Amino acid sequence: MTDIAWIDAALTSARPQALGALLRYFRDLDMAEEAFQEACLRALRHWPQNGPPREPAAWLILVGRNVTLDQVRRRSKQETLPDEAVISDLDDAETELAERLDGAHYRDDILRLLFICCHPDLPATQQIALALRIVSGLSVKQIARAFLVSETAMEQRITRAKSRVAQADVPFETPGAVERAERLAAVAAMVYLIFNEGYSASGAAEVARAPLCDEAIRLARLLLRLFQAEPEIMGLTALLLLQHARAAARFDADGNIVLLDDQDRGLWDHKMIAEGLALIDKAMRHRHRGPYQVQAAIAALHARAARPEDTDWAQIDLLYAALEALQPSPVVTLNRAVAVSKTRGADAALAMIEPLAARLSGYFHFFGLKGALLLQLGRASEARAAFDRAIALANTAAEAAHIRRHLDRLIKDSAAGDDARASS
């Protein structure tokens, strides 16, 4: 790896901690971002000559703070900026600062930085855009590409989100235990949202949005390093890893959806699976169940099955039942019905989802599953009606194409049936 690539990686990984600390100093997001930017520019000049500092984050915080304070002073007194070497000469100060960084602050700094992005006034897409811009440091162009909007539109979206956040009163004192737990839960939910934005994409959008999944995993790992003993953060990280491990197998060469049962399990990323399984095992030891852990446990059962027929559907049914208790939702019940169809048959599954019809009347997957179950039961014309409805509700071209393949087969089968009757 070249020096520049190493510096780039070091700046990226130091970003949340450095920006979080600068935000605490200046209590102003724009100012903190400018300070970080200045510090990065200086790092690019100094590090190749003098070698990387022992503590990149500490270096960036101190330089960012000094530069900004000097600029403020200069603006107020119209003085000239001190010599560059003075600003960036940190040999002595760095050691002292590094020791302070080891202390309690940086964890809350990073959490605060993430937390301001998930302000409840912001719609989900703005939360995600803001987090990707501020915490992950993606460029507006990269984020715009992921959301399939123009750079100008994304720039506006982020500016609006920032001004909304600036008006919000985020306390800068060290949070108490309860508040910290609440912040952590909100941030975890946002990381999950970022992942889903990437995960639910398909076709051309899949390529553009795949980095969202990587970013979400990176943020989850960051949270996990800050909160090493939190079972739900272990569960969240495990869940994202286990889902993303299947990425290469989820679509065929033409961008069509490949269902779990039909996926080439050799294409799954086994390193990600190993990490996900290790994390869910660790989480379970805490005996403190939460929705992310349960979902990760379900994903783990799929990951552990070498072949689709090895899947422990009975256990998955139980886990979905646990998830229904923790987080009641018709979508969870719908997913449970898939497991039920494998263990108790399509009849039982259909009976389970029929009461959901009113609440899921606009939900693609409801009609997709309903059609598939009806098809298994040989109720072809009802299946067809459900599939038609699913196509009308499809969110992506790949979803629509997937259902259309079912329909085509139905039509072909019924044509074959007609032929058979005609010839008999």
Added chain:
Amino acid sequence: MLYAILCYDSEDVVGSWTKEEDDAVMAKLAVVQQKLADKGRLGPVARLLPTTAATTIRKGREPLVIDGPFAETKEQLLGFYVVDCSTLDEALDTARDLARASSSAGAFEIRPLSIFRPGSLTT
């Protein structure tokens, strides 16, 4: 003499490599490993999962199980090699080759082995 070459590096930095960057480093390391293997000097090689996947048992009268790696340090043990070298200098040369193939800021600790059992794993 058998030496263990323990690879320490900042997990944050290594973890922020893109897949392409990571693959490029692994490809370069594979070249060095192949040279050692050709001379029959390469023992087991391991890359460890992130420290967040680690669990530690602290020894004591009632061993304590804790989450995460043993110590909160700046650089983490990310993997290791076992190599056969006749001298420390040779082991250092080998580590330098590996360092050139992966020039991030970490460190290699070279530790002679006292017991080595190749084991029966075939991966």
